[in-house]
Amino acid sequence: MELSTHLDSALLGLIQSEVEQTLLGGPRKYTRDQVAELAGVPLERAQRLWVSMGFAIDSDPDAVMFTDGDAAALRALVEFVDGGALAPDAAVAATRALGQSMSRLAEWQVAVLNSHLADELAAGLDQSGTLDEQALRTAVGTLTSQLLPTVEALQSYVWRRHLAAATARRAGSVGEDTAHRMLTVGFADMVGYTSLTRRIRVDELSGLLEEFESRTTAIITQGRGWVIKNVGDEVMFAAENASDAARIALALQEAFLGESGQPDLRVGLALGPVLVRFGDLFGAVVNIAARLTSAARPGTVLVDAELAAALAEDEELVLKPLRPLRVRGYSRLRAFALRPGRGPNV
Numbered sequence: 001m002e003l004s005t006h007l008d009s010a011l012l013g014l015i016q017s018e019v020e021q022t023l024l025g026g027p028r029k030y031t032r033d034q035v036a037e038l039a040g041v042p043l044e045r046a047q048r049l050w051v052s053m054g055f056a057i058d059s060d061p062d063a064v065m066f067t068d069g070d071a072a073a074l075r076a077l078v079e080f081v082d083g084g085a086l087a088p089d090a091a092v093a094a095t096r097a098l099g100q101s102m103s104r105l106a107e108w109q110v111a112v113l114n115s116h117l118a119d120e121l122a123a124g125l126d127q128s129g130t131l132d133e134q135a136l137r138t139a140v141g142t143l144t145s146q147l148l149p150t151v152e153a154l155q156s157y158v159w160r161r162h163l164a165a166a167t168a169r170r171a172g173s174v175g176e177d178t179a180h181r182m183l184t185v186g187f188a189d190m191v192g193y194t195s196l197t198r199r200i201r202v203d204e205l206s207g208l209l210e211e212f213e214s215r216t217t218a219i220i221t222q223g224r225g226w227v228i229k230n231v232g233d234e235v236m237f238a239a240e241n242a243s244d245a246a247r248i249a250l251a252l253q254e255a256f257l258g259e260s261g262q263p264d265l266r267v268g269l270a271l272g273p274v275l276v277r278f279g280d281l282f283g284a285v286v287n288i289a290a291r292l293t294s295a296a297r298p299g300t301v302l303v304d305a306e307l308a309a310a311l312a313e314d315e316e317l318v319l320k321p322l323r324p325l326r327v328r329g330y331s332r333l334r335a336f337a338l339r340p341g342r343g344p345n346v
Contacts, residue, residue, distance in 0.1 A: 022148065025069035032057060035066035039074040046074055052092045054099035097278035109151060169226070169240060183238045184245035184271045184307060185286050186225075187293040188216060188252050190263040193233035209233075211262065215255055223248035228281055233263075234293075238274075238281060242310040245269055246317055249301045250340050257299050264299045268292030269338070271307035291327040292335055305334040317341065 021027055030038065036046040047057055058065055081091045190196075190212060197205060209232075216235045220227055225239035225248050239245035249267045256265045270292065272285035292302040303311070308319050318341035324332035 022145075024067045026067050028064050028067055030066040030071065031062055031064060032066065033061065035071050035074065038071040039078065041074060041078050045078075048092060049074065049077060049095055052096040052099065054096070054103050093278065101279075105155070165226070179276055180273055181276055182272065183240065183274050183281070183285070184242050184269055185228075185274060185281055185289045186237050186239075186245055186249055186267060186269045187234055187289050188237075188249070188265050188267045189234035189293055191266055191298040192263050196263060208262075216252060219251045219255060220248055223251060228279070236281075236286075242271055242307055243314055243317075245271075245307070246301075246303070246311055246314070246338060249303075249338065253299060253301060266293050266296040266298060267301040268294070268296055268303070269301065269307050270304040271310055272304075287329060288333065291325070291330060291333060295325050295327055295333075295335065301338040302335045303338050305336070308336040311338075 032047065033043060036043040039046060041049075050057060077091070077095070080086055081088055086094060196208075200208070212233070213230050213235070216230075216237075217227055220235070220237045223239070224241065224244045225237050228236040228238055230236075237248065239248060246269065249269055252267055253265055256262050268289045268291070270285045270289040272288075273283065274285050275282040288304050292304060296302045302322075303319070308321075311317050311319060318339040320337040320339070322335045322337055325335050327333055
């Protein structure tokens with residue numbers, strides 16, 4: 001029997017109230033008009049920014065749904081934009097990107113914290129299987145006073161570390177148009193993932209994805225690249241240096257090829273100009289890398305002509321030209337098979 005069956009609606013409401021007030025810095029006490037006035041922002045602008053962060057607005061204009069913390073955050077955001085640090089036309093897009101990232105992170109963190117809270121509450125059940133309010137308050141207090149500050153501090157530290165790493169990657173581009181960059185973009189995906197998901201249990205799928213993400217992240221970062229995003233059975237990555245990207249791709253294949261219990265990989269790489277937008281990459285190069293990945297045979301790496309030319313003098317790599325590929329959006333896409341080797345390329 002699940003723990004929630006032992007908790008009545010009043011106790012569940014207490015959990016939500018206690019946790020929410022700790023997270024939001026106080027109770028909800030303002031309507032949307034009031035919070036906009038407190039922040040010194042026109043209502044329309046306040047609502048646009050709020051929705052872009054991924055939060056709903058109650059259709060009832062008199063609904064009390066905002067806190068002092070919400071007002072302070074909204075005021076700080078507007079001052080940040082109005083101070084020139086962020087272009088006004090980019091503010092909504094920036095908050096949307098931040099909101100989407102934080103939403104995914106929060107979903108994972110809630111799952112972890114819920115598990116811990118459930119253990120704490122289960123330990124407080126008496127012989128009749130009920131839980132008194134004081135035991136609940138103690139459990140929730142432990143969660144909010146000890147675990148949440150630790151999670152927040154760790155989150156801030158990891159963000160600062162990534163900020164430092166991103167700054168180092170762009171150290172030579174101060175004053176340049178950093179929205180458009182010359183990068184090698186790569187994809188690696190698991191072969192037969194869809195059919196595999198129909199044959200294994202959910203817990204086995206979780207383990208498979210954890211192993212895939214853990215290995216690929218380690219290989220990509222050790223190879224001087226960085227992960228753009230994971231989407232199920234696929235990882236998208238980038239590298240400043242063409243040779244680094246090629247070696248990352250080969251290392252990924254070596255790590256998974258013939259590994260018991262792990263599907264083979266297909267990897268595709270392409271070199272060229274990309275649009276960098278809120279941590280993601282866009283443009284023809286991204287599309288070409290994705291098409292090459294789909295066309296690659298299990299256990300192989302395909303690269304486009306631009307990357308092949310950049311790697312031509314690297315004697316530790318072998319590039320084999322293939323017949324032009326007919327893929328979605330490209331009737332004759334030039335492709336090369338990439339393999340490790342020694343001696344001049346053929």
